[in-house]
Amino acid sequence: MATDTVGRFERALSDLEVGFERVAAADASERIASILEAPAVGTELPYDGVSQPDGVTTEPTAAELAAAETGVTPASFGIAEYGTVAIESRPDGDEPVALYPDFHVAVVAASDVVPDLGAAFERLEGHLRGAKSLVFATGRSATADMGDLVHGVHGPGAVHVIVLEDR
Amino acid sequence: MAERANSHSDPHASRTQPRTRDRDREEAAARIRHLLETEGEAVHAQASVSNVRRAQVYEETDDLEELRTKARAIKEDAIERLPELIETVREAVEANGGTVYVAEDAADANEYVANVVEDAGGESAGGTTEATSDATDATGASGPTVVKSKSMTTEEIDLNDTLEREGADVYETDLGEWVLQVADDTPSHIVGPAMHLSRAEIADLFTERFDPDEPFETAEELTRFARDYLGERIREADIGITGANFVVAESGTLTLITNEGNARKCAVTPDTHVTVAGVEKLLPTVRDLEPFVDLIAKSATGQPISQYVTLLTPPVESPTLDFASDEPIAELEDEDEDGDDREFHLVLLDNGRTAMREDDQLRETLYCIRCGACSNSCANFQSVGGHGFGGETYSGGIATGWEAGVHGQDSAAEFNDLCTGCSRCVDACPVKIDIPWINTVVRDRINRDAEPEAYDALVDGLTPNAETGGLDPGKRFFGNIGTVAKLGSATAPVSNWLADAGPVRDLLERTLGIDRRRDLPTFQRECLVDWFEKRGGEAASRRRADRAASRGDAADVDREAVLYPDVYTNYVDTDRGKAAVRTLEALGIPVRVPDLPESGRAPLSQGMVATADERASALYGAVAEDLDAGRDLVVIEPSDLAAFQREYERFLPERSFERLREHSYEVCEYVYGLLENGGDPTALSTSAALAESDDRGDRGDPIAYHSHCQQRTLGLEAPTTALLERCGYELRTSTAECCGMAGSFGYKREYYELSVDVGERLATEFEDAETVVASGTSCGDQLEGLLERDVPHPIEMIAPER
Structure with a gap:
């Protein structure tokens, strides 16, 4: 995907106060390990040569999920226009792992960053017709219902996006 | 609820008595004065900011008009094809392994959901013991636990009352809705239901109710407390009930547009998920969602897009979460790869919507995506909020259509006059609904249903028109202001002196409801x-x-x-x-x-x-x-x-x-x-x-x-x-x-x-x-x-x- 799409993605994420970095697939595991807050849980990262670091518990129990500070999941795709990551509801639990811990680390392939919502819907159509579920997550969970804007309500209060520049 | 019951005195009960309009006006003025004093400031602070942000983000969106036009066309088509879409979604949801129930009215929907809750609660749903209906007391619970999100449609049918009567413990998990539940209050805004309460009021309420070690003060403290408290309720819940912003007929996909994250949790944590949505939420295809996903956060709060656009095609593949089990969450799923351990019910609510669809004037209301932009852009709403400018459930300009359609014209009559037809909501509405027109039409219907009064004759002679029967004499007077002005001009300056005389102002106030504090127009002798x-x-x-x-x-x-x-x-x-x-x-x-x-x-x-x-x-x-x-x-x-x-x-x-x-x-x-x-x-x-x-x-x-x-x-x-x-x-x-x-x-x-x-x-x-x-x-x-x-x-x- 054109680098300016990833650049636009980066700018949108920065506006949302979401962390961002590009890494080579070979370095991803190490980078994840260095930014996470323990304890961490995660789901399988389906990219060639990328795996969860040792500090991330994969196949967590519900109790481990509830206790985790960090959740690491892949994102099916990113939407540059809005700084959005699309997290698919896979059987191994991407949705709860991306949702319950206060810090969500999303890993997305550079080739999966699409420019805008229109392009996202092209990918989405296939997913949903196949009875899949996913969430477009943009920035941190927020509310203004307690009088002022507060981040980190039921969803994560901090988000970091890692783009695999060679995937 | 009690507060609102007072404001819903039967409009017909008093109208046959002479001079009661005068008393009605006095009561209405007192009610509005009270809201201006108690809720106006909090509502204005939030609604006006959302309105300014909405205007800004609209300005920055190059293809805004195209999006609005597209969204409008999709809604027109979907409502036109509604019966067919209901069958399409039924097939899709059933093919995925879920159930669809079309509920005719509130009672029908409540009964169905109550049965699902009872079944899902299993043994714990005895219901005969003294199950607590105190929604904030988790400890004495013996019935099933229900967690809810995106609840406006269930407010319409008062679902919580039914479930609590049946012994369930029901928790609203959207923070605003939860505040209302704790306060035993009603929504004042479609999107920000607790908008009428200030942070300080919420802090006092929560300190009194939950007795923390240190009194609550900041929004952050309150939010952290809510997150922990409601997080526990979600983890122990037997059933999650959500609404839906949109339902895609072809795939059976629900769309939940949220910022907090609790709707996601309610939908996927318990193994039973019930969605209650009005039939008008159906859209034909996945692709039809696009302009709505693009528009709804912009029009609601001025955000480019909401934090979470959840697209669920239930029963979902995410594993259910059993916090009592020490098995890996993913393992649970292996036993049942098709998500068969999950139960999903889509309850499509009619409750007057089919009749609205057949009503040439009210049909447009069904295009509403409930973003609240009409409320935020409305000067009167900004001052009184939805407890003044609203009916039993809905509020703001579009509420006249909703209330007339789902609760009946009397509910709309209570607040319909607060729409002055200023039309600022017309530009704000993402689906281009002519909201002032809906208000005009419903006002016309209310006028025609009212009974004539003794002194109508006084205005009759002055003001010829095509209206019949019990139209409020004040409305008739203002509606025929041209005739009045012509007469006033012809008799000026005598008419001006007369109009300024104390006894005349008194008469004008009592009969026509013209406030004596206003200066009256001075008619020119030469037009x-x-x-x-x-x-x-x-x-x-x-x-x-x-x-x-x-x-x-x-x-x-x-x-x-x-x-x-x-x-x-x-x-x-x-x-x-x-x-x-x-x-x-x-x-x-x-x-x-x-x-x-x-x-x-x-x-x-x-x-x-x-x-x-x-x-x-x-x-x-x-x-x-x-x-x-x-x-x-x-x-x-x-x-x-x-x-x-x-x-x-x-x-x-x-x-x-x-x-x-x-x-x-x-x-x-x-x-x-x-x-x-x-x-x-x-x-x-x-x-x-x-x-x-x-x-x-x-x-x-x-x-x-x-x-x-x-x-x-x-x-x-x-x-x-x-x-x-x-x-x-x-x-x-x-x-x-x-x-x-x-x-x-x-x-x-x-x-x-x-x-x-x-x-x-x-x-x-x-x-x-x-x-x-x-x-x-x-x-x-x-x-x-x-x-x-x-x-x-x-x-x-x-x-x-x-």
Whole structure:
């Protein structure tokens, strides 16, 4: 995907106060390990040569999920226009792992960053017709219902996006 | 609930007694005064900010109009095909392994959901023990635990009451909804249901209720507490109940648009998920979602997109979470790869929606995506919130349609008059619903259902019209203001002295509900039409225009204008009419000022649709010859122009409407066009800075300008500002959406204080301004009252002296 799409993605994420970095697939595991807050849980990262670091518990129990500070999941795709990551509801639990811990680390392939919502819907159509579920997550969970804007309500209060520049 | 029950006294019960309208007005005024004092500030703080952000993000969105048009078309098509879409979604959801239930009404939906909850609760759902209905007490619970999110439709059917009666513990998990649950209060806004409560009030409430070690203070403390408390409830829940923003028929996909994340948790943590959604939420295809996903956060809060756009095609593949188990969550799923351990029920609620679909006037309401933009953009809503401007469940401008459709006309009648028809919501609505029109139509229906009263005869003689029966005499009086004004002018100054006399004001207040604190208009003995005739009529005007041309001042166009003598310009504020005539002539345009019929704006704002329809035909008939002769209809009063260019579409044949729309102009728009075509601004009375145009560095005379709500909706604020700047003035414009006067609204006793509250926000913006001008009569009257100085029409600033 054109680098300016990833650049636009980066700018949108920065506006949302979401962390961002590009890494080579070979370095991803190490980078994840260095930014996470323990304890961490995660789901399988389906990219060639990328795996969860040792500090991330994969196949967590519900109790481990509830206790985790960090959740690491892949994102099916990113939407540059809005700084959005699309997290698919896979059987191994991407949705709860991306949702319950206060810090969500999303890993997305550079080739999966699409420019805008229109392009996202092209990918989405296939997913949903196949009875899949996913969430477009943009920035941190927020509310203004307690009088002022507060981040980190039921969803994560901090988000970091890692783009695999060679995937 | 109790608070609201008081405000819902049966409107019919009292109307047969003499003088009860007077008492009704007094009660309505007291209710509004109370809301202004207790909730207005909190509501205004949030609603006005959302409105400003919405306007900004709309401005920044290049393809906004395309998105709105697309969204509108998709909704029209979906509602048209609704029966077919219900079958499509049934097939899709069942193929995925879920269940669809179409509930006819609230009772039907409640019974179905209660059964699902009882089954899902299993053994714990005994229900015969003294199950607590105290929603905030988790410890004594013996029934199933229900966690909810996105609950407005379940508010409509009072689902919580049913479930709690059956022994379930029900927790709202959207923070705003939870605050209401703890406070035992009702929603005041479609999107921010607890908007009427300030942070301090919520902190006090929670400190009292939950008795923390340290009293709650900040929003962060409150939010952290809510997260922990509700997080526990979600983890132990047996059933999650959510609403849906949209339901895709072809795939059975639910869309939940949220910022907090709890809807996601409620939907996927327990193994049973129930979605209660109105049938109108159905969209045909996945692709149809796109413009709505793009628009809804923009229109609701001014965010480019919401934090979470959840697209669930249940039963979902995510593993259920059993916090008592020490098995990996993913392992649970291996036993059952198709998500069969999950149960999903889609309850599609009719509750009057099929009848709305068949109702040509209410159908549009079903296009509503419940973003609250109409509430946020509404000046009256900003002052009183949804407890004043709302019915049993819904609030804001569109609530009139919803309440009339799902709870019945009486619920809409309680608040429908708070829509003044200012039309600022028309630009805000992401699906282009003509919300003022829905309010007008429902008002008309309410009028027709009311019973006549003894002193109707008093107004009958004064005010002929096409309405029958029990129309409120005040509404009839204001709806026929043209006749009143004509009579007032003919008998001036006696009519003015009379109108100012104490006993007369008392009578006017009791019978017609005209608040005695308002200054009444002063009728001119010589109306504009007579002045124009006396001055030599059309022939004299042509001579003046020709002289301007020979001086070289004229615009390079060959036009003639008919100046529309609206009721106020003709009988009350003749100065602005004279100024318009002089200005047009000075730029080479010959003018006529014939005696033309009323536009129908006044009866429209009282909900007298039949009368307005008659006026439209009469007006068009009276100007048709001028239009055929190529003359332009130039209009001073923006609300009359808005009638010609918006509402007349519903009254006139399409060709007539288009013809009138094409050839009618707002006066400053027209004058600006003349300057753009070579008219000489120095022929006008311009700012000193322009007169000494060799010194362009000099700043012009400062002017503060308030446009008019309906003028803004027509997109016609800009020409006036451009004109004033062209004439050398240093311009400042208002940000308030509306002046609060809105024709007759601010004269009415029950609304006087609300009108002043809205007006003061505008007046405060201009307090220190030396010169204030306004395009609308009402706006001018309101500002003159509050600022205690003259507020002329912009045309009076630029008109030549003679």
